[in-house]
Amino acid sequence: MPQNPAENEEKTAASASKPETWKKAWMASPGPVTYSDHAILFLKGVCMGTADIVPGVSGGTIAFITGIYHALLTAISSFNWRTFLQVLRLHGKEALSELHLRFLVTLAAGITLAVVSTAHLMHYLLTEHPVQTWSLFFGLIAASIIVVSHSIKNRISSFPTLILGTLLAYGITSMIPLHTPEEPWFIFFCGVVAICAMILPGLSGSFILLVLGKYAFITAALRNPFMLENTQILLIFLAGCVTGILGFSRILRYGLMRWHDFTIAFLTGLMIGAMRKVWPWKVALESQIIRGKEYVIREENVWPLMDGDLVIA
Numbered sequence: 001m002p003q004n005p006a007e008n009e010e011k012t013a014a015s016a017s018k019p020e021t022w023k024k025a026w027m028a029s030p031g032p033v034t035y036s037d038h039a040i041l042f043l044k045g046v047c048m049g050t051a052d053i054v055p056g057v058s059g060g061t062i063a064f065i066t067g068i069y070h071a072l073l074t075a076i077s078s079f080n081w082r083t084f085l086q087v088l089r090l091h092g093k094e095a096l097s098e099l100h101l102r103f104l105v106t107l108a109a110g111i112t113l114a115v116v117s118t119a120h121l122m123h124y125l126l127t128e129h130p131v132q133t134w135s136l137f138f139g140l141i142a143a144s145i146i147v148v149s150h151s152i153k154n155r156i157s158s159f160p161t162l163i164l165g166t167l168l169a170y171g172i173t174s175m176i177p178l179h180t181p182e183e184p185w186f187i188f189f190c191g192v193v194a195i196c197a198m199i200l201p202g203l204s205g206s207f208i209l210l211v212l213g214k215y216a217f218i219t220a221a222l223r224n225p226f227m228l229e230n231t232q233i234l235l236i237f238l239a240g241c242v243t244g245i246l247g248f249s250r251i252l253r254y255g256l257m258r259w260h261d262f263t264i265a266f267l268t269g270l271m272i273g274a275m276r277k278v279w280p281w282k283v284a285l286e287s288q289i290i291r292g293k294e295y296v297i298r299e300e301n302v303w304p305l306m307d308g309d310l311v312i313a
Helices: 005-017 022-028 035-052 059-065 069-077 081-088 092-098 101-128 130-149 155-173 184-199 205-211 215-223 228-258 260-278 308-312
Strands: 282-290 293-301
Touching: 022 092, 022 101, 035 059, 035 101, 059 069, 059 130, 059 184, 059 260, 069 101, 069 184, 069 228, 081 092, 101 130, 130 260, 155 205, 155 260, 184 205, 184 228, 205 215, 215 228, 228 260
Parallel strands: none
Antiparallel strands: 282 293
């Protein structure tokens, strides 16, 4: 029986698009190409990791400022049903070529290095020089708000969404930690909400866990993760994180593609509202001891004094 020429062309094109080796599949994966591209993306990951270890500062904010926010959402969204089915069918090379692993691995390497290497430095700066350190973050976010807002074309129509984002972030960062249940469904919910906050500019995932009353609960489980009970807790929390980041990244990416100005205005509003959390001059009103360390859970912003700290800040 003669074969259809069109079918032969489709089969030939499909076979040509399939990577022959794992190396070719890896190189076909979207991501940085040159050494300089790798270095720049790695440094951006370092900046994100440094921000993630600062309470009240989000790595998503740094991704937004450095211009990789949309690429990050696209990379996360590459983990979809299509690639999942390819793995199940043992088409690993095809799945690898479609996943944005080169981008994510380079970025994750920078984040990991920052978390491991700068944690003590940031702790020292926040403890010994809090005003100057918070002033740096405050100024960085303020400048980025001005720059990012210039990409909004229809500013008048987008203004309500900017106000909505501002009020939402301001309200969340003003919340007092709650007493919440320790049921599996709520642990899963905490994972979803915390990871969504982490990829949103202006909101900190660790702060959200503190508000939900589960920061100490999760960090205590991390101290001894191989206990059966702690393993179950962390697996449920991780499942929530995976569900949240895979679903929410698609929503944000769709919003940026379909309603660019409204989405950018909303994200800009989140950064504006969260600036109260990084205001350099504040007075602690209430603190809590978590794993032997004191964490401020309620504070009040105050106006600076006319002294040397103000000049340096």
